[in-house]
Amino acid sequence: MKLSATLPLRYLFNFSWLKSGLFWRTFVLLGALTTMSMSAWVGMISIVQHEPQVQQISAQVISVVTITHAALTHSAPELRRELLFDLVSNEGIRVFPLEEDDKVAPPPDNALMPDIAALVRAKLGADTRFSSEVNGVAGFWVSFKIDDDQYWLMLERNRIRGLTGIQWLGWASVVSMLSLLGAALISSLINRPLARLTAATRAFAQGKRPARLPEKGPREIREANRSFNQMVDELQQVESDRAVILAGISHDLRTPLARMQLEVEMANLSPEARDGIQSDIGQMDAIIGQFLDYAKPTEASSFINVDISALLQDTVREAERLPDVRMHAEITERAHVMGNATDLRRVINNLIENARRYGKTAGTDITEIDVRCSLKGMHLAKRVVIEVADHGSGVPDDQIENLLKPFTRLDAARGQANGAGLGLAIVERVLQRHGAELHVRNRDGGGLEFQITMRAIA
CATH class of the missing domain: 3.30.565.10 (Histidine kinase-like ATPase, C-terminal domain)
Incomplete structure (x- = not known):
């Protein structure tokens, strides 16, 4: 059982299956080319969009924190509760007092966060804190001060993030699948004329008369099919000529042998001489028969x-x-x-x-x-x-x-x-x-x- 389980893996990783046919070789090469192109494209997009995305998210965070800070600072104390309610219901912004015993998780772990944190702290202060979860509530948390009091401002994650790794993977998978389907289609189109030519060659080798190959498509395929059709016609003509030659050989050689046999029967020879000559004639006739049998085609x-x-x-x-x-x-x-x-x-x-x-x-x-x-x-x-x-x-x-x-x-x-x-x-x-x-x-x-x-x- 152990041996039978390891054989498929050994067969897969030694790449001998690539020799099974042109279709798989073309498919794998096109798939590898598509995968490398996709990887290069994703890497390039990630590099190009990194800085603009950091700038956009940082500006959004700074703007929200600044506006919230100003609104809470300049609003009357009796109106702050209504203001906080409007921020939650209309903007998805929540403000909580920052306590010393808050359970604070690290900030989001992605490639954008270090640059976002640096830009936001440059505007809001070096003591600005970031978190992905406070007291079990997930979100994007940013701290700010009003006088000597500290607050947490929580934004919904979908407002400050771009495409996640899973989303990138999903889109890449969809594009890769479409690319592989395209590679399979291209491989099939490339392999089909060669498969047709192979089938016709195999049929001809078995003595069958294959149907004429279509002389259309790319120039190389047209020339190959035209040459094959011409070869089949010429070989068929050779077979026809050989049949005529064999019929002539059979008649021209066996007729004198029959005449010699008759003359031996009528000649005044000793029994030993007659038997020897008849044996030689019989052997010559058998050799002619073997030549004819060997040269005679077997029609499927x-x-x-x-x-x-x-x-x-x-x-x-x-x-x-x-x-x-x-x-x-x-x-x-x-x-x-x-x-x-x-x-x-x-x-x-x-x-x-x-x-x-x-x-x-x-x-x-x-x-x-x-x-x-x-x-x-x-x-x-x-x-x-x-x-x-x-x-x-x-x-x-x-x-x-x-x-x-x-x-x-x-x-x-x-x-x-x-x-x-x-x-x-x-x-x-x-x-x-x-x-x-x-x-x-x-x-x-x-x-x-x-x-x-x-x-x-x-």
Whole structure:
């Protein structure tokens, strides 16, 4: 529990979350700029208005005390009670005798008070006292003399104070909140075209044809969107030209091979020579097929709901017909994915063929192949996990990455390879187009295991 509670704070204070996206980086930078600007503005206003505010409040206090002193001095004794009542009711001014046993609190603690006290004492006398509370009554208290008698004059606080610290904080909070909302809006406007471009790039990488990006807005955004649209059009043209070339290659190469096969059948050759030539022709045809499969694009528009469970069961039944293969299958029911059924079948067949060739059990001519399919996760996070493993000798750990490279065969497989080294490269290429993950590792107990993870659909 202690570790899980500290992880969010550690994540927050190491600022790694700023790398999550351009929106947050722009928002934080604009927010920091706004906060510094607000702080500078508040500091400047405080400095500029300090002296005028001190002068205004001091003049007000001096004026009230002087007028009250004069009124009480020149009024008839029998009228002073009415005068004090008028001062309280109309002006909010109260006058009390100053007693020695009065409980006097210190004057208000703010940046203006020292300067106010100095100006007021310069006019009313150095013995003028100030207090924020007398005998439990809060207010702004100023002492003055009439002959030898001393009095307290109390003013309402709102008459002698400007904006308090809390008020300053409140206004600053409101302005800061509005500034942060503005920063969020600006960040969103900046990030939106880039987010649209990122989504289109991701869709194109998955083999989809994204909608054309709008060529409007700032010059940089227009040029980026125009370049992307042009790139998509040109690559689509390249794909179309490649399809035509592949069709031509298939026809121009396989037609002579078929003619050679016919001539071998009709030629007066020894059985050994005929078998050798037919084997060579078959190998050439298989290599051409691998080249075509590797170069053939997988169109996302051809994806349909594929019952991968049924597809795996059919593939296992076909592989069981081979005399040198023993299949062990554990396939869950009703596992569905979005994809091209023909390409996915080619992936599984390539993995089984790779295991059949290079994963024979030590000391035998038999290859044992395990095929498993399971569902992991729940709801929207549900995944289909497919595993194809053999019981052979596996490959060195430092050479596993080379298995998926085109035209690559490991040393242990060279003597028995009869292809172009594209089988596993075709597997990886097709799975990338399907948005699937492929992991290759040595199996516990010996052998090589391929694990495919795809998003499941209902």
